[in-house]
Amino acid sequence: MLSHDDITLLLTVLEFRNISRAAGALYMSQSSMSKRIQDIEKYLGYEIFIRRPGQKTLEITKKGAELFPLLSQIDRLNKEARNIRDSEEKKILNIASSDGPYMLAIDDAVMDLYKKSPNWLFKLKNMSYSECVNAVAENIVDIAFIGNHIYRKNLNIVPMYREKMVFVCMPHAPYPEVINPQMLDVSKGIYSPYSSEFSSWFYSTFKRRCLIQCDLISEVKRFIYELNLWSIVPASVAADLAESFQVSVHPLNEDVPYRVIYYAVRRGENVEATEELLECIRERLRDKEGIDIFPRGTAF
Structure with a gap:
């Protein structure tokens, strides 16, 4: 049976794909790590890594590729099991989201809840929309925030708020006060798929x-700032960019689909902690420019 240390070792080697770097990360000698990998492979009865003379980057065998998802799952379950010991008499809240909702409201709401009562255990996970929904369905997280309405049986997908889309660029860029998208040079733009509706509008407008x-x-920020490019972003992203880099924010002269943020929870579950989080988020968003909060109970 593989021990916790064995699983940690293999996952570390997978991360670095290099014995020397992985050994350094675990404060082991390279020879000790190599020997332990050989012992594990002997125990399992197959090779996990392909070793080629003079090649520093390790390749994974076909059986190794089948093994690593199992190891990741075991490692996650081990962590969850250990957290049970540390979470006695605590309110536990597992949250999944893309980076946009975290930046706009979730991080602040978590801080509000913690300040009200330090008797919380928060577990925040950054995932894609589909991964978020799967995590709720598989009982990995209690609630997830997503930018598309993705149907899953036994889940409630509820609209939380919507954001207006606006144009952003660096202050010295030669753009008019109100932007006509038809006049923009798409080769100077940065595209991010904030929602399926926005993606459809973008490609029908710009054709390429x-x-x-x-x-x-974070990548959108960097490219706007360092390459002097433009982008069409949700109101919350524009506010963050304006605060970070003093970008210029412009309205658009045509209706661009709003980005709608939904939350996903399992049907039939009424978790007190999720209700407190949602209320904190509503309070945080109430006076934000360009953002509309959906009434409680709204369904699409």
Whole structure:
């Protein structure tokens, strides 16, 4: 049976794909790590890594590729089991989201809840929309925030708030006060898929793709600032960019689909902690410019 240390070792080697770097991360000698991997492979009865002379980056065997998802799951379950010991008499809240909702409201709401009562255990996970929904369905998290309405049996997908889309660029860029998207040079733009509705509008408007496409808001920030590019972003992202880099924010002269943020919870469950979180988020969003909160109980 593989021990906790064995699983940690293998997952670390997978992360670095290099024995020397993985050994350094675990404060082991390279020879000790290599020997332990050989012992594990002997115990399992198959090789996990392909070793080629002079090649520093390790390759994974076909059986190794089947093994690692199992190890990741075992490692996660081990952590959850240990957390049970540390979470006695605590309110536990597992939250999944993309980076946008975290940046706009979730992080602040978590801080509000913690300040009210330190008797909380928060577990925050950053995932794609589909991963978020799967995590709720598989009981990995209690609640997830997503930017598309993704149907899953036995889940409630509830609209939480919507954000207006606006144009952002650096202050010295030569753009008018109100932006006509038809006049924009798409090769100077950065595209991020904030929602399926926005993606459809973007490609029908510009007919071709931006040269830079990214999922993370941190990447959008960097490219606007360092390459003097433009992007069309939700109101919350524009506010964050304006605060960070003093970007110029412009309205658009046509209706662009709002980005709607939904929360996903399992049907039939009424978790007190999720209700407190949702109320904190509503309070945080109430006076935000360009953001509309849906009434409680709204369904699409």
